[in-house]
Amino acid sequence: MAHFGDFQNEIYFAGLSGVIQKWPVDFPTLEKRAAEAMSTSLLNYVRGGCGDETTQDRNASAFKHWGMTPRMMVDCTHRHLDIELFGLKLPSPLFMAPIGVTGLCTQDEHGDLAAAAASRMTGVPLVASTLSNDPMEAVASELGDVPGFFQLYTPRDKALAESLVHRAEAAGFKALVVTLDTWVTGWRPRDLNTGNFPQLRGHVLTNYTSDPVFQRMLGPAINDRATVVQRWAQTFGKVLTWDDMAWLRSITKLPLVLKGICHPDDAKRAVDCGADAIYCSNHGGRQANGGIAAIDHLPHVVAAAGDTPVLFDSGVRSGTDVVKALALGARAVGIGRPYVYGLALGGAAGAAHVLKCMLAEADLLMAVNGYPSIDAVRREGAVRVS
Ligand SMILES: Cc1cc2nc3c(=O)[nH]c(=O)nc-3n(C[C@H](O)[C@H](O)[C@H](O)COP(=O)(O)O)c2cc1C
Numbered sequence: 360m361a362h363f364g365d366f367q368n369e370i371y372f373a374g375l376s377g378v379i380q381k382w383p384v385d386f387p388t389l390e391k392r393a394a395e396a397m398s399t400s401l402l403n404y405v406r407g408g409c410g411d412e413t414t415q416d417r418n419a420s421a422f423k424h425w426g427m428t429p430r431m432m433v434d435c436t437h438r439h440l441d442i443e444l445f446g447l448k449l450p451s452p453l454f455m456a457p458i459g460v461t462g463l464c465t466q467d468e469h470g471d472l473a474a475a476a477a478s479r480m481t482g483v484p485l486v487a488s489t490l491s492n493d494p495m496e497a498v499a500s501e502l503g504d505v506p507g508f509f510q511l512y513t514p515r516d517k518a519l520a521e522s523l524v525h526r527a528e529a530a531g532f533k534a535l536v537v538t539l540d541t542w543v544t545g546w547r548p549r550d551l552n553t554g555n556f557p558q559l560r561g562h563v564l565t566n567y568t569s570d571p572v573f574q575r576m577l578g579p580a581i582n583d584r585a586t587v588v589q590r591w592a593q594t595f596g597k598v599l600t601w602d603d604m605a606w607l608r609s610i611t612k613l614p615l616v617l618k619g620i621c622h623p624d625d626a627k628r629a630v631d632c633g634a635d636a637i638y639c640s641n642h643g644g645r646q647a648n649g650g651i652a653a654i655d656h657l658p659h660v661v662a663a664a665g666d667t668p669v670l671f672d673s674g675v676r677s678g679t680d681v682v683k684a685l686a687l688g689a690r691a692v693g694i695g696r697p698y699v700y701g702l703a704l705g706g707a708a709g710a711a712h713v714l715k716c717m718l719a720e721a722d723l724l725m726a727v728n729g730y731p732s733i734d735a736v737r738r739e740g741a742v743r744v745s
């Protein structure tokens with residue numbers, strides 16, 4: 360696995376000496392280039408959010424309202440970006456958020472394997488989505504020695520839910536991330552106007568069709584796409600309440616992470632119910648419109664979570680954003696759309712490039728800010744500017 364110093368050599372020092380990267384190093388150019396490479400329908404699905412996209416726009420722009428203060432006369436020759444999470448030592452605080460259509464984002468439609476390969480190339484853990492073109496076992500094996508986490512969309516059928524979780528454990532995933540905010544899809548005008556929902560066209564359902572419980576539910580109809588989609592839609596989104604926590608806790612020994620928590624009281628409740636980590640996120644502004652930016656929720660969620668680690672995503676577009684989220688208390692920081700655009704442009708290598716740029720920028724910012732470690736970043740914090 361490459362070291363950050365290598366990423367600095369590969370991207371930053373190479374740039375200083377006149378080497379031009381194959382793919383952009385900044386998000387706006389990356390998105391523009393990816394938009395040229397992707398089909399309109401896939402681009403709409405990935406880029407879009409809910410309603411008039413106010414929440415989604417706020418997610419990214421709110422990072423500008425947080426500022427950090429540099430410290431001088433600190434030896435930052437060597438920075439330490441490693442973190443501990445679930446007893447695992449991770450080389451950096453970055454992770455890849457679960458994205459249900461990564462499978463469709465490469466030419467060969469094996470984008471889930473490409474995302475896993477990018478994880479292996481960079482050491483940045485992947486949270487593998489339930490919605491996948493390749494079975495989770497294949498994704499896990501592509502990760503090599505880099506730990507991966509499995510994201511669960513909890514089916515209404517409990518036997519199916521338990522089967523997916525047991526498969527994730529057997530495949531070697533190191534944590535279970537249960538997404539709470541998407542038992543039903545948000546109001547997404549771009550997709551509604553074009554009738555474009557990849558899952559409802561039979562894509563990314565391989566974790567279901569490869570599952571023995573789902574196969575039993577369907578019988579011979581497992582080979583009939585229309586029936587698969589219909590049964591999937593019937594079972595997709597269990598309405599979870601706090602009463603389900605005991606059941607969720609009972610079906611796995613893996614660390615349990617609750618994704619989609621934005622309210623401090625929900626964070627407290629999650630900790631009381633035995634969650635091992637809180638994942639503060641508003642699903643990249645794709646579920647509930649009219650909300651405040653996820654990064655503005657983060658400090659309150661962190662305060663409420665106490666010693667329980669808080670993961671964060673939604674709106675992270677640069678290494679600077681990564682450092683700000685850490686300064687506001689996140690233990691680990693996830694990115695969504697940026698690595699998907701990398702995948703669309705250059706497969707595994709393209710996604711790895713995006714991750715390397717994030718890490719190289721974050722590392723360099725820590726160097727010039729006089730923050731030698733993540734502890735130092737957290738200690739210095741970030742302040743809200745009007
Ligand atoms: C195209 C797309 C598909 C997504 N699919 C999933 C998913 O399958 N499971 C999940 O928990 N979150 C999913 N998300 C939400 C991401 O995990 C993450 O919360 C969000 O993308 C972070 O925001 P960002 O894209 O602004 O970085 C998806 C997001 C996008 C853009």
Ligand SMILES: O=C(O)C(=O)c1ccccc1
Nearest residue numbers: 459490541543544558645
């Ligand atoms: O597109 C998404 O954000 C997503 O996660 C999803 C998953 C299943 C159904 C609808 C949306």
